[in-house]
Amino acid sequence: MEIQERIEFLKDEINKSNYKYYVEDNPYLSDFEYDQMFAELKELENKYPVFKTPDSPTQRVGSVSEKFFQHTHKYRLYSLDNTYNEEELKRWYERVCKEYNKELELVCELKIDGLAIALTYNEGLFALGVTRGDGVTGEEITQNLKTIKAIPLKLFEPKSLEVRGEIYMPKSSFEKLNEEALASGDKVFANPRNAASGSLRQLDSSITAKRDLSMFTYTGIFENSEDKQIKTHYDGMMYLKKLGFKVNPNIRLVKNIQGAIDYCNEWATKRFDLDYATDGVVIKVNDFAIQKDLGYTSRAPKWATAFKFPPEEVSTKLLDIELNTGKTGIITPVAILEPVQLAGSTVARASLHNFDEIRRLDIRIGDTVLVKKAAEIIPKVVKVMDTAIHKSLPEYQIPDKCPACGGPLIEKEGEVGLYCENPNCSRLMCAKIEYWVSKEAMDIDYIGPSVIQQLYDKKFISNPVDLYRLTMQDFMQLDLVKEKSASNMYTSVQNSKSRSLNRLLTALGIRHVGKETAEILAGEFGSIDALGKATLEELSTIEGIGDIIAKSIYDYFRDENNLKMLEDLKQLGLNPSSAPKAKSDILAGKTFVLTGTLQNMTRDEASSVIKSHGGKTSSSVSKKTSYVLAGENAGSKLDKAKDLGVIILTEDDFLEMIKT
Numbered sequence: 001m002e003i004q005e006r007i008e009f010l011k012d013e014i015n016k017s018n019y020k021y022y023v024e025d026n027p028y029l030s031d032f033e034y035d036q037m038f039a040e041l042k043e044l045e046n047k048y049p050v051f052k053t054p055d056s057p058t059q060r061v062g063s064v065s066e067k068f069f070q071h072t073h074k075y076r077l078y079s080l081d082n083t084y085n086e087e088e089l090k091r092w093y094e095r096v097c098k099e100y101n102k103e104l105e106l107v108c109e110l111k112i113d114g115l116a117i118a119l120t121y122n123e124g125l126f127a128l129g130v131t132r133g134d135g136v137t138g139e140e141i142t143q144n145l146k147t148i149k150a151i152p153l154k155l156f157e158p159k160s161l162e163v164r165g166e167i168y169m170p171k172s173s174f175e176k177l178n179e180e181a182l183a184s185g186d187k188v189f190a191n192p193r194n195a196a197s198g199s200l201r202q203l204d205s206s207i208t209a210k211r212d213l214s215m216f217t218y219t220g221i222f223e224n225s226e227d228k229q230i231k232t233h234y235d236g237m238m239y240l241k242k243l244g245f246k247v248n249p250n251i252r253l254v255k256n257i258q259g260a261i262d263y264c265n266e267w268a269t270k271r272f273d274l275d276y277a278t279d280g281v282v283i284k285v286n287d288f289a290i291q292k293d294l295g296y297t298s299r300a301p302k303w304a305t306a307f308k309f310p311p312e313e314v315s316t317k318l319l320d321i322e323l324n325t326g327k328t329g330i331i332t333p334v335a336i337l338e339p340v341q342l343a344g345s346t347v348a349r350a351s352l353h354n355f356d357e358i359r360r361l362d363i364r365i366g367d368t369v370l371v372k373k374a375a376e377i378i379p380k381v382v383k384v385m386d387t388a389i390h391k392s393l394p395e396y397q398i399p400d401k402c403p404a405c406g407g408p409l410i411e412k413e414g415e416v417g418l419y420c421e422n423p424n425c426s427r428l429m430c431a432k433i434e435y436w437v438s439k440e441a442m443d444i445d446y447i448g449p450s451v452i453q454q455l456y457d458k459k460f461i462s463n464p465v466d467l468y469r470l471t472m473q474d475f476m477q478l479d480l481v482k483e484k485s486a487s488n489m490y491t492s493v494q495n496s497k498s499r500s501l502n503r504l505l506t507a508l509g510i511r512h513v514g515k516e517t518a519e520i521l522a523g524e525f526g527s528i529d530a531l532g533k534a535t536l537e538e539l540s541t542i543e544g545i546g547d548i549i550a551k552s553i554y555d556y557f558r559d560e561n562n563l564k565m566l567e568d569l570k571q572l573g574l575n576p577s578s579a580p581k582a583k584s585d586i587l588a589g590k591t592f593v594l595t596g597t598l599q600n601m602t603r604d605e606a607s608s609v610i611k612s613h614g615g616k617t618s619s620s621v622s623k624k625t626s627y628v629l630a631g632e633n634a635g636s637k638l639d640k641a642k643d644l645g646v647i648i649l650t651e652d653d654f655l656e657m658i659k660t
Helices: 002-023 031-047 086-097 142-146 171-184 192-200 205-210 225-229 233-243 257-273 288-294 355-361 426-437 449-457 464-469 472-476 483-498 501-507 515-525 528-532 536-540 547-556 560-571 603-612 636-644 651-657
Strands: 069-072 106-112 115-122 125-131 137-140 161-168 214-221 252-254 278-285 304-308 313-325 331-342 345-351 368-374 378-384 409-411 418-420 591-595 616-618 627-630 647-649
Touching (some): 002 031, 086 304, 106 257, 106 304, 115 192, 125 142, 142 205, 161 192, 192 205, 214 233, 257 278, 313 345, 313 426, 331 355, 331 368, 345 368, 355 378, 426 449, 426 464, 464 560, 472 483, 501 515, 501 528, 515 528, 528 560, 536 547, 591 603, 591 636, 603 616, 627 636, 647 651
Parallel strands (some): 345 378, 627 647
Antiparallel strands (some): 069 137, 106 252, 106 278, 125 137, 161 214, 313 331, 313 368, 368 378, 409 418
């Protein structure tokens, strides 16, 4: 009994320390004391495994799964309707108050830009963790969630309940993760949400354990008779905090909609000081009885709404215009800016699109310009500020030589842009290789622009084919590359030999052929050889392939240099797999256009789902478009769909459509 008591004592102390550190941000034990206790607990559990229990801190270390399994939620996880300004918020509030003839209390919580999950506790022990999925079915990732120290393995009271929370990665941890990835030659993540998502969906949960993830709890399902005393959402959140869950400290109970508006205005700028990403405020009716009475629409609760923060715009000085040569030889201008804070990050570069845009805006070096983030991701210059100095600045001179090789630039009929066509241009070739290894092409991890530049400078590669001739020793000769990184690079290149046919067609960089066209071609022909033998007439009759694209494809496979490259790739072992067979034909003959941000999947994933059910996707809306799948922040495509009378689907509509 003495051993068991010691184990229980150690478990309680370590769990208490985790709660104090990761939930209350108030360290309880020194690092040394914590490590000593953890080591002792691990040793005792190894000696006496009969006393090892699921709530032990040692169970956060992780394990390896073969796959994630689908799990149907006991209670559906609904989406939220959005509002974007004070007037929309007031109209929503008027609707919910209408039947009650009084002002209703509201609870305001910051909307965390993370991933929703559902946690089940049996008699106080963490038993099950499931991703949101489509709201009805998610993936069971209990082992991965156990590694997150902000999620209690054992509650302070032996309660059985389900809670929902948002998993996120702190901004500081995200920056550290990317710095380490760059140093070791690993791939970097685009933003903290992607990093959190990638970390959660690791089959080896020991990898998840190494990532600094956290969670804010945002609601609980109170079904037990003793929990029926909890009458409001705010009281429920305070109760969850008492049980040991991490509740966002900025939660606020307000008397009416003006209090909610004041909260939204307050956090519109204060949010950038937080160490986690937020994209809005969730506003809920406080009273559970009124929530139940108001009910739900087919996709969202009527008693809650999300207020989305508008994209931020700031002005700053244009210091220079940098010119980059892309994989097709096109020259892209980039604004070099006086660093400025924009939507929570420091921006020093922004897109200028093309030289026509520079002419249209009359952008001059030294101007004060207005910068915004498109979908809060990509900074772009949208306007030149009307300042006294503008007219005195020299007009920007459009270049006539390639910034990389000095070769002449040409214009192409019917196209916007200037092109370098020097086949020996170093930047052009490196850009082609960068595109070859990119995620939408051959998806070769660990080999980024700096590695490619080194390989090119050392004359190890001069084109994408040379990647497949590299050895481990070649990678070892690069600066700061150790054996493990070299092995990762070499293995990733070798693994790419069996990528799908559509990926190879994308990577080839055939003029006018992007990933959507590549998927059409892969589905029609099934092999490179069959595509190469296609006549111009055969190509032109394929739906989605116009005359210009058909001619470009036809010419590509009649060029001796291209044919030699394809033969070299074949000799080096590239064996692209054919397109997977469709799961069903329920979307056969239907063309979808995707716009905006989806909640449960990326647009690429949605596109794959559409094609797996026999449908097609297009990048532009026309009268031939069957459906527009619209997520949050949908833009001009949604407006055009409305004008043309095209059917518009929400994400929930789409998920319902593909149920079989």
